Amino acid sequence: xxxxxxxxGGSVQSGGSLRLSCTVSGEPYRHYCMGWFRQAPGKEREGVxxxxxxxxxxxxxxxxxxxTISQGNxxxxxxxxxxxxxxxDTAMYYCAAGPxxxxxxxxxxxxxxWGQGTQVTVSS
Numbered sequence: 705x706x707x708x709x710x711x712x713g714g715s716v717q718s719g720g721s722l723r724l725s726c727t728v729s730g731e732p733y734r735h736y737c738m739g740w741f742r743q744a745p746g747k748e749r750e751g752v753x754x755x756x757x758x759x760x761x762x763x764x765x766x767x768x769x770x771x772t773i774s775q776g777n778x779x780x781x782x783x784x785x786x787x788x789x790x791x792x793d794t795a796m797y798y799c800a801a802g803p804x805x806x807x808x809x810x811x812x813x814x815x816x817x818w819g820q821g822t823q824v825t826v827s828s
Contacts, residue, residue, distance in 0.1 A: 706731040706817050708799045713822030716789055724784040724822060725776075726799030733782060733801060737808030739815055740773070740784045742795035742824075749798075749812045753784055756808050766792070789826045796821045 712724040724740070726733075733755075740753040753773050754762045761773050767786075774783045786793065802808070802815035809815065 706733070706736065706801050708801060708817055708819035710797065710799050710819035710822040712783075713797060713824045715825040715827065718790050718826055718828045720789050720826070721785070721787045722789065722824060724786065724797055724799075724824075726782040726784070726819060728780045728782070728801075732779065736801040736817075737804050737815070738773075738782060739800045739802070739808070739810075740771075741798045741800055741812055741815075742793075743798070744795040747795075751810050751812065754808050754810065755782065757804055762808075762810075786824070789824075791826050791828045794824060794826050796823050798822075 707730045709727045738755040739751050741749050741751050743749040752764045752767045755773050770788045772785045798821045799819040800815035801817040
């Protein structure tokens with residue numbers, strides 16, 4: 705069974721950058737759709753970045769052009785590079801893995817395995 709560990713969160717000023725890591729064990733992440741989700745207090749969990757099993761990447765409109773997904777030199781690490789951060793990006797961020805079904809799901813209910821989350825706080 706795949707296991708995920710999130711890390712890399714922290715506090716930055718508006719306009720700054722952070723890189724989140726998702727360390728995967730148990731199974732290769734390429735067997736799964738991989739997603740990065742975030743949840744701010746009082747809001748629903750939303751998907752911001754997705755990696756399909758064929759390497760195709762997709763991003764929510766709110767982060768398009770600012771966030772990117774990359775794969776580490778080690779085969780078990782994914783990164784979410786976040787640039788030009790603003791206060792609206794403040795949230796708990798989660799890495800998730802789920803089965804592919806006519807593409808990768810864009811909602812949290814489509815993902816079965818989750819990291820523990822890492823907090824990102826952006827101050828203006």
